[in-house]
Amino acid sequence: MSTGSYIRKRSRPLQVYAIIFIIVLYVPVLFIPLFSFNDSIYVRFPLEGFTLKWYVELFQRDAVWNSLMNSVRVGVAVSVISTLFGIFAAKAIARYRFPGRGPLVGFIMLPLVVPLIIFGVALLVLLSRLGIPLSLWTVGLGHLIVCMPFSIATLLPRFEGFEPALEEASADLGENALWTFWRVTLPMIFPGVVASLMLTFTVSFDEFIMAFFLNGTQPTLPIYIWGQLRFPQEFPSVLALSSFVIAASFVIVFIGLWINRGAHAGTIKVE
Amino acid sequence: MSDQSLSASTSDPDSPARRAGWFERLIYRSEAARGFSLLAPTLIFLLTVILVPFAILIIMSLWTAVGFDFDTTPTIKNYQQVFERPIYLALLGRSIYISAIATVATVVLCYPMAYYVAFHVHRNKMMWIVLMTLPFWTSYLLRVFAWKVVLGYEGVINSALINVGLIDEPLGFLLYSQEAVIITLAHAWAAFAILPIYVSLEKIDRSLLEAATDLGDGPAMRFIRITLPLSLPGVIAASLLIFIPTTGDYITPALLGGPDGAMIGNLIQKMFGPINNWPMGATLSIVLMIIIALICLVYVFIMLLVRRKIS
Structure with a gap:
């Protein structure tokens, strides 16, 4: 037996615990898509049969499309702006x-905790005192507060694993700051930038509380879902819409985390 | 390293610093100036949208609501009311109680998971971390909603148990209770506990564990004397990261709490919504912040004392 092997020894109970943990983490969420294909307006066992009618019905609602477009517009704007700010801030911090x-840094990360x-x-109090009407703009403003810490936290490891000498070399070779950023810095942190765009988009797309207080007459998708929760007969279509949102979020976040996976393992190397 | 290249570039006769104005010169000369100027956009934005609203929130908490308007003569009447009317203190107390239980449950349940990934997973570590954090990035509203589906009166658990024949009537206590809120909070905030604990476990120098074993400690003693104290910063961070936001949570008690599980967040929302007493809502928000801050200070202090005791 080599040194330290007792630490590396497999622990069967822990492994079982870990697998149960992951199952419990995912299963409640998976009931939403499961019942969204169920041919009954009641959410209960036994399942009645497979149907796509709740999805088909959603497609025909203008309100769903409108709120989807609202969410996408806010999400795209918020992800681009918070990533831009995040690049500068992460570089400064790193x-x-x-x-x-x-x-x-603690202050910037505050929205993650408070x-x-x-x-x-x-924000609602401030906007109403200033007489600014609530709209998608104010929702976006609120989402920027939420998304900036996420963007910075995603980009920070990229800058930390990045050799400053590369930028200095570029400057020594006569590139100005803008071209150095474009040709050296950006390619180096690119996975982080893509991850930040995708993660902040999802955070904004899924965010409810800020939107709840700050939205005007145009609902975002979570606000629309919240409104529908009051009507029992709408339950299946809420399940279908939720399944769509969950699936979209999972795919975007998974790709984002995977693109940026090197950042955590410290495997960013200079080629 | 950047300082050296910096001085090299300022002594260079062709360097941009020689030709530039005072701002560029400052940027080239001072690292702090470069840091601040890069951080400035984010900082100015967040200061404007966080500190200014907070200042106004504090001012508004000193006002009184008169119909649809405000009486702007400063008074601490709202704060007195918080301590005089039992409903406010009861909801504050319940919020703290519910999130404290949820925090302890989450940290205790997540510690073994973080421990497993830190010490027993050697291949595909990244896959495990992505798997554990993935749900946390997706809609909080829908993860809470999922528990409504699971715990509902005709939900997954009740209808499954009836089908199997274990019960004849749905269990009414599953939904709309404090327990439902605690379970959902613990589930929804798991990633906030796993990540900090995992990071602190991962940092532990493995040779310390070997030394403890060589000196005669068994696995249990090794854990209590080495691993646990060294992972305490992660446990503290995890507890704060869950306790602070869950105390003011709105969605979970609104969807799953019912009257018994309502928390202070619901009342704050009502003050700005149906009750339409904004100054009282502002007061409750500020009282909530102050109480959270005090509890966290005491908690961190106690944990530091505990840490000193065991190590």
């Missing part, structure tokens, strides 16, 4: 030492 760096209802309420 590369430079400056006074107050720790507390400032209950969003408080940010939502505070």
